[in-house]
Amino acid sequence: MALLETRLNRVRDIVFNYANARNIDAVMSNISGIAIDGDFAWTVSDEGRTFECLSITEAGFMLDRQYVLDDFFAGLPEGHEADLESVDVANGRLWLCGSHCRVRREPKVPGILDPGFRRRPSRHLLGSIELDGHGKLKPGTATALPYTSEGSLRRCLRANPFLSAFLNLPSKENGLDIEGMTVLPKQVLLGLRGPVIDSHAVVVSLPRKGATVDGDPHLHMLDFKGLGVRDLARDGNTILVLAGPVTGADGPFRIYRWRPSASGEVETADVLHEWAISHEHPEGLCPFTRNDEPGVLVVYDTPDQHRRSGTQVTGDWFALPLSS
Numbered sequence: 001m002a003l004l005e006t007r008l009n010r011v012r013d014i015v016f017n018y019a020n021a022r023n024i025d026a027v028m029s030n031i032s033g034i035a036i037d038g039d040f041a042w043t044v045s046d047e048g049r050t051f052e053c054l055s056i057t058e059a060g061f062m063l064d065r066q067y068v069l070d071d072f073f074a075g076l077p078e079g080h081e082a083d084l085e086s087v088d089v090a091n092g093r094l095w096l097c098g099s100h101c102r103v104r105r106e107p108k109v110p111g112i113l114d115p116g117f118r119r120r121p122s123r124h125l126l127g128s129i130e131l132d133g134h135g136k137l138k139p140g141t142a143t144a145l146p147y148t149s150e151g152s153l154r155r156c157l158r159a160n161p162f163l164s165a166f167l168n169l170p171s172k173e174n175g176l177d178i179e180g181m182t183v184l185p186k187q188v189l190l191g192l193r194g195p196v197i198d199s200h201a202v203v204v205s206l207p208r209k210g211a212t213v214d215g216d217p218h219l220h221m222l223d224f225k226g227l228g229v230r231d232l233a234r235d236g237n238t239i240l241v242l243a244g245p246v247t248g249a250d251g252p253f254r255i256y257r258w259r260p261s262a263s264g265e266v267e268t269a270d271v272l273h274e275w276a277i278s279h280e281h282p283e284g285l286c287p288f289t290r291n292d293e294p295g296v297l298v299v300y301d302t303p304d305q306h307r308r309s310g311t312q313v314t315g316d317w318f319a320l321p322l323s324s
Contacts, residue, residue, distance in 0.1 A: 008255070008273040008318035011290075012307075014297060015060030016043070019311040022066060023048050028313045031299040032179070033231060033284040037089040040064070040135040043284075043299070044084035044096065049076075049122075051084060051096060053135050060314075064135060069096075072129055072142040076122060083123040086191075086231060086284070090183035093128040093211055094137065097181040097190065100124050100154055101171035117170045121147050124154065126181075126188075128211050143211045157204070162219055166195040172247055179283075180232035182239060188213055189220075189239070189260075191229030194246045199226045200266055201243060221266045222258065233286045233296075238323045240296060241269060242285045251277040255285065255296065257323060273318060280304050288317065295320045 021027050026047040033044045041054045041061050049069045054061035069082055076082070083099040100123055105114040127144025129137045146152045157163045157176065169175030171194060180191025180203075190204040200221040207215035222229075227243040230253070234240075241256040258269035275282065281301045288297040299315040300307070307314045 008296075008320065011317045012314060013060075014315045014317050015312050016041075016054065016299070016315060017060065017062045017312045018052065018054075019063060020066075021052065021063055021311075022050065024311060027052065028308060028311075029303065030301055031284060031303075031313070031315075032084060032301060033086040033181075034286050034297060034299050034315075035087045035089050035094075035233075036286050036288050036297070037094075037131070037135075042087050042089065042094060044087045046083045046085060046099070046283075046301070047081055049082045051087065055135070060312075067137065069125070072137065072139075073125060073127055073144055074142075075147070076125060076144075077120075077147060078122065080120050080122040082125060083120070084125070085179045086181035088181055088183045088233075089131070091210070092131050092133070094131055095128040095181065095183050095188070096125060097178055098123040098125040099171065099178050100126075101177040101194075102168065102175055104170040104173070117168075124148065124152060126153050126190075126213065130211075145213060156206075156217060160217060160219065162197055162202070163195065163204075169195075174246055177228075177246075180229045180242070182232040182234050183208070184234065189232055191232045191241065193228040193230060193244070196226060196228050196246050197221065200224070201228050201241075203229060203232070203260075205260075220260060222256075223266050223268050224254070224256065227252070227254065230282065231284045235287045235296075235320070236323050240272075240285060240287065242282055242298070244281065250279050250281070251275060253282050255298075255318075272320070280307075282316075287320070290317055293319055294322065 032046040124147040130141035171177035177193040179193040192202040201224040203220040205218040231242040244253040255273040256269035283301040
């Protein structure tokens, strides 16, 4: 599992134009997930309660429509950001996932930690909406797990002996924090930024049938040298994994190629790329073919100012070696 001698070739010219978006600065500065579906890209942000559909053009990606979660998911707890962390498209449905995390309260006295934490059920979304094939969503087709209590994802994970002890911890203290999702034919995979268990990253596999997610979770433990998962994406028969620190540290961040196993043993993956330490944090990735060349598109939380201009922000595209 050694780092390749040469990093992936990078082109920093993939432009996302969010002109006419509400809360445009929050959207541009906090892109946390991306998925490509035909002529459209979908992005989510860990601020606010919206998600965005962008048209793919020769100049990059242009905002086509901005959607509000509350218009689709009835009863989603109000009053706080939804902390959307990942998005995927599979079998004609757009899938969205929140962090499901808890956060320590802001200190009342500077420099002194508050012992309490905030519960945010508005972050407990795992659901999907039917697409019409033209980048639009069909009203009345959204379905999601319950946000709290019986049937909710947190209640499902509570019974797992590896995860139960971490559910009440704040996210940056190795508590539960979902930051990656990809949808397979019979499973939904959820990548956890935390907890990291015995230095192993965790991916939760949930059985699915169509738009229904139900059944006992299966855990994959991955040897990422202490890093957690920041995003997941399908690439043929393999999974691309964006990995990074559990905390807010400035690295390292890596892209791995992973072939899931049912062995129950700790799994390894091939390192494709590693970033230098930087305050600019890669947060989302997805495969994207550019000029007939396969590659991977990466978007950033807290992007550098040189990436931003007016209503535009840029991501990175990396040429991707074919999986063997």
